[in-house]
Amino acid sequence: MTFEINGQEHTLDIPADITALEVIRSLLGLTGTKEGCGIGECGACTIVVDGKSVNSCLMLGAQLDGTKVLTVEGLATEASLAPLQEQFMKNHGVQCGFCTPGILMSTHALLEENPDPDTEEISKALAGNLCRCTGYQQIFASVKAAATASRDDRITGGKNG
Ligand code: FES
Ligand code: FES
Structure with a gap:
């Protein structure tokens, strides 16, 4: 699948059963997004997908295909906080x-x-x-x-x- 995260395009071959949260944290190393409950209750894993906030623990990784994603790492620049x-x-x-x-x-x-x-x-x-x-x-x-x-x-x- 191919998708954009924080302005950078990635093409990944992923197992069908992993979550978007696992793609972001484990495969891409973007650990700003947190795993709290893992079952859609706490919101610690919230990311923005095509402008909408989403619990990434409830989304399959494969559903990221073709999307534009923003995580907390995409808010600040090297020089300053957002x-x-x-x-x-x-x-x-x-x-x-x-x-x-x-x-x-x-x-x-x-x-x-x-x-x-x-x-x-x-x-x-x-x-x-x-x-x-x-x-x-x-x-x-x-x-x-x-x-x-x-x-x-x-x-x-x-x-x-
Ligand atoms: S980790 Fe709690 S809602 Fe996703
Ligand atoms: S859970 Fe500690 S600041 Fe919100």
């Missing part, structure tokens, strides 16, 4: 960090579709992502701050840094 990651850092949306890659990917998909979500929309978008540390208040604050920062950036054309 604005979304900056806001999670500033607003204390991260504690142990295990849930964070999945939450970032769900948030990325949400903000691409809805740049100004209200609390209910954030809650719905993150309903499949469990966090055992933060109590969610700081995560929601981080998402709102990221939406505000990106709106301000659009208004000023990025001139506010």
